[in-house]
Amino acid sequence: MTTSPSILPSAPPTPASEVATTTITTPRAIFALLVGFAAFAFTIVLPTLLLDGDTGWHLATGAWIVAHGSVPTHDPFSFTAAGRPWVAHEWLSELAMYASYRAAGWTGLNLLTGAAMAALYALVAHEICRWMSIRASIVALLLTAPGIAPSLLARPHILALPLLAGWLIALLHARERGRAPSLVLVLLMLVWANAHGSFIFGLALAAVFALEALIAAAPADRRAVVLGWGIFGACSGIAALATPAGFDGIVFPFYVNGLKLLAHLGEWQPANFSTFAAPEAILLATLFFVLAKPVRIPPVRLLLLLGVLHLALQHTRQEIVLVVVGVLILAEPIGRAWTPATATVARISPTARRDTYRTGLAVLAIALALVAYRIAVPVARTNSPGVPAAALRRLPPSLRTQRVFNEYSFGGSLIFAGIRPYIDGRSDMYGDPFTLDYIAILGGDAARWRAANAKWKFGWTILPQHSPLAKRLDHDPAWRRIYADDTAAIHVARPTL
Numbered sequence: 072m073t074t075s076p077s078i079l080p081s082a083p084p085t086p087a088s089e090v091a092t093t094t095i096t097t098p099r100a101i102f103a104l105l106v107g108f109a110a111f112a113f114t115i116v117l118p119t120l121l122l123d124g125d126t127g128w129h130l131a132t133g134a135w136i137v138a139h140g141s142v143p144t145h146d147p148f149s150f151t152a153a154g155r156p157w158v159a160h161e162w163l164s165e166l167a168m169y170a171s172y173r174a175a176g177w178t179g180l181n182l183l184t185g186a187a188m189a190a191l192y193a194l195v196a197h198e199i200c201r202w203m204s205i206r207a208s209i210v211a212l213l214l215t216a217p218g219i220a221p222s223l224l225a226r227p228h229i230l231a232l233p234l235l236a237g238w239l240i241a242l243l244h245a246r247e248r249g250r251a252p253s254l255v256l257v258l259l260m261l262v263w264a265n266a267h268g269s270f271i272f273g274l275a276l277a278a279v280f281a282l283e284a285l286i287a288a289a290p291a292d293r294r295a296v297v298l299g300w301g302i303f304g305a306c307s308g309i310a311a312l313a314t315p316a317g318f319d320g321i322v323f324p325f326y327v328n329g330l331k332l333l334a335h336l337g338e339w340q341p342a343n344f345s346t347f348a349a350p351e352a353i354l355l356a357t358l359f360f361v362l363a364k365p366v367r368i369p370p371v372r373l374l375l376l377l378g379v380l381h382l383a384l385q386h387t388r389q390e391i392v393l394v395v396v397g398v399l400i401l402a403e404p405i406g407r408a409w410t411p412a413t414a415t416v417a418r419i420s421p422t423a424r425r426d427t428y429r430t431g432l433a434v435l436a437i438a439l440a441l442v443a444y445r446i447a448v449p450v451a452r453t454n455s456p457g458v459p460a461a462a463l464r465r466l467p468p469s470l471r472t473q474r475v476f477n478e479y480s481f482g483g484s485l486i487f488a489g490i491r492p493y494i495d496g497r498s499d500m501y502g503d504p505f506t507l508d509y510i511a512i513l514g515g516d517a518a519r520w521r522a523a524n525a526k527w528k529f530g531w532t533i534l535p536q537h538s539p540l541a542k543r544l545d546h547d548p549a550w551r552r553i554y555a556d557d558t559a560a561i562h563v564a565r566p567t568l
Contacts, residue, residue, distance in 0.1 A: 124457030133169025202406030473530025
């Protein structure tokens, strides 16, 4: 299959004598559909999708919402923070996750995550091939995959990625048309604000493009720009407030970003370039395409990219945002720079169209076969650093109601199993003092451990078996190890006379 660049929608007109007619074989919609199916197929067979412990408490939250007909505003799960105010800012995603799990178990959750990735890649593919050839678009999409794969887990942030892509694409189109976005887009913000805390970045994007529109406008048009974008921004802000958390939902992302405990959480670590990995490969490839030919990036958009790059270097969890925003922002300037000076008018021949649809049907058949396989061979959630599945299966029933001191990443699995944890992935609710004290205990601080045990009177612990505290308990006559595997060790308190 051969392809050639389509004419750029906003490119300066080329004299008729220099315009060539070139046959292309893949319409944008079909290409986007194929890319979406490929992303879906890849995701549903990915073995790491269900290995994150936090998936458990997200599912438990969805179940709580269904059971109570409301969104929790106070902690219903732990014994250390029971009744404490809690901002359940991802409630809509958690409801969707629980519905998929209720319908088809872990397989249903697997398919939901695959659908989110299909939507993300279909949207991005449909947009970037406006500016790039199909081959170039495929290269760009392949470069995004390693940046997203490490964060590809069954959690709300993945369900929010298509919302980010759709929102940014709508803002880009509004700028092309030279007017404010349609107020229909506000409905997307309403969904986003109830699905994931990253909606605050969507509001920031709207402000960035409003500024760009104001700078680009002629003096006589600036009043109209301020009015149009101002109304859109105000309506988007109101939609962002239309959540169970209200104003607390707006403040929440800033509160989380200021927590000291983030320095101890893996996904909040800064980027590490001590070894060659996917983020560095993506950055180097992008620099090559930007520097090899003169690429003109509008100043405001360049500042936006630099800002998102700063966030990604500061916290690795923002790498997926950089990848999505980067490929959509850079598609036009890179496409313009790498498109031959003599533009070509794209035409789809009837034969090529038939071949494309046949290819599409073949890929669709393969994707459906993969879905059938996934349903026929259900997903089994196995042991992982965040999921002590085997240990929980071997847990004596009498311990389930006793207080436990647990590994942070095991908390979600405990909640999902109906066990109240000492701590879990909702670190924003537990706060700095409690979480930092917990980290010291887990690191082997004997005095803090004795103080915590005296206060809470733990009946058992579940910890990584090689953790300092687990090793200490192995030699403590007041404790007895009853189970251990490569993921977790369980100790129980000996009866006191």
